Every structure is written in C-alpha cells, then in structure tokens.
Amino acid sequence: MPRTDALDLVLELVVLLGEDMAQSLAGDGLTVSRARLVWLLHHTGPSTQRALADALKVTPRNVTGLVDGLAQAGYVVRRPHPSDRRATLVTLTEHGAQKLTAMDAAHRELAELLFAGMPDAQYAAFVGGVEHVVARLREALR
Amino acid sequence: MPRTDALDLVLELVVLLGEDMAQSLAGDGLTVSRARLVWLLHHTGPSTQRALADALKVTPRNVTGLVDGLAQAGYVVRRPHPSDRRATLVTLTEHGAQKLTAMDAAHRELAELLFAGMPDAQYAAFVGGVEHVVARLREALR
DNA sequence: TATTGTTATACTCTATAACTATA
C-alpha cells in the first residue's frame, strides 16, 4: 500500500519552500544559484573558484558566470591568490558580508515561522521522519 | 529558540529529492519543467497552451518552448482546437501516454521506497508535521 | 476590442571544448 499522499505532501512542500526562497532572494537581488555560492563563502571564507566549483558540483565555467554576476551586484570581489598566480580568491565585500548576516537572521526567522507552535512530540517525530526519508534517498542515489 | 536543525534537514531533503527526480527524468529524456507539463496533460487531458500557461504559472511564450521540445521528443502533438481556430490542443501521443503511465508507477515506487518500514505512529506524526509546515508556508506566501 | 499563440530579444543557469597563464 504505497503512501503516495505523504509523498505528494512533501512535493508540495518542496514547491512552496522553493517559491518562498526565490521570492525572498529576489528581494536581495540574488538567484538561488548565486545565493548558494555566497552562502558557502559566508561559512567557509574566501575560496578559489576551483574550490567553489567542487563544492557546488558545477563546472569551473559556471562559477565564472556566477562570480561575474555577484561581483557586478557588489556581493563579492576577485582578489589575487597570495601564492598561486593562476588562482583568484573570491571574497565577500563588506556589503556582501552584511547581507549574508541578514540572511542568517532570516533563516532563523523562517525556522521560527515554520516550527513555532508545533508540539515537542510532533516536532521530534517530524524530525525523525525527515531523517528516515533523507536516509532512504541517500541510499537510492548512491 | 529557533529550530534551525529541522529546517536544514528539510532543505537537504529538498536537494536530494530534486536530484533524484532530475536523474530519473533525464533517463526518460525529460526535464523537470517538461515533466510538469506532461504530468498535467496526463491528469487533465488535452489542453490549450493558454490553459497550460495558467496552470503552470508561466508565460504563454514559455509554454510554446516547452511544447516544441516535447513534440520533438515525441511526447505530445499539437492538434487544432475543434471550435476555436486561434487555439491548439496539446495532446499526449500514444508513446507519451505510455511513458506517463510508467511515471505513475515510478511515483508509487518512490513513495514505497521512502516510507516503507516507517512505523505507523511516526508516519502519522510526519504527515502531521508536513501539513503544519505547509500551512505556515501558505500563510507566509499569501 | 480581446484573446491565442507566435516571432524577436534578452538574461540566467548549465555544459563541453579549446586556449592562456602559471605551476
């Protein structure tokens, strides 16, 4: 007896969450792809484009484009790598860093919005359920 | 105390589910956008491009491109509308209909994969939790 | 006058391949 209703509900959640994030990011002049890159920079510090490409699982060429857009929007700058003249270090600007700090806060507010008011027992069961599903998906994708 | 861990877990689920679907669809020569269109056709029958644009919440121009690609891939054909000569009715081909029936089965199998083995109590709590989160998101997006 | 779908144009994300500069 497949539990397709739960899957459909999860798919709806995916759609709504995607809309919410895209809408919020658009307000900051960001796209999902660009946000992923600056989010990474924010949490790991200045990185070479090569490292970003590996972490984001996209091609180096793609990173060039994303960094171009982010630089034009004032989020990041390219700095020379101190010891390897082939490489560049992508670094958050002051403005970018401030925006990312604000995004951290927005992230916490979203968590608050979604889960505040949920009874502890249900919250625990929900987390357990998501972990279960994530584990199954990881196996399936391996 | 924001429950950011649950949000991060849900975001991971979104990523993994997206990868799983994209991988599966690529095997059928489909993209996510094209799959959404044929999925709609499969469940509502032949439709005008205008109706598809409204249902998918994209522009008519976008639908033109998606239908072009799906027609070339043999999933759909454009037929004249019987009473309105401005409009076309996008219809699944025999091949497309068979593929969609197979996708229905794959959908049930995915539900089976994700939720089989989950205790009834946890399943119920999980569904309740997702419903809670979906409701909150609906409010936020309104 | 309004609607359906198209052509024209443009931007973003994505990829592969060839090339430059450096290691």
Place this chain on the structure above:
DNA sequence: TATAGTTATAGAGTATAACAATA
C-alpha cells in the same frame, strides 16, 4: 605535464514586447 580560469559555443528555462490570426 597538470591546473586555474577564461573565451567560444550551445541548449534549456524564463521573461517582456510586438505582432498575426481569430473571436
């Protein structure tokens, strides 16, 4: 010879605007 990042090229998804055919 290998690596970092670029230019060149291409396809998909998305949008707006102008237009043709029809209602």
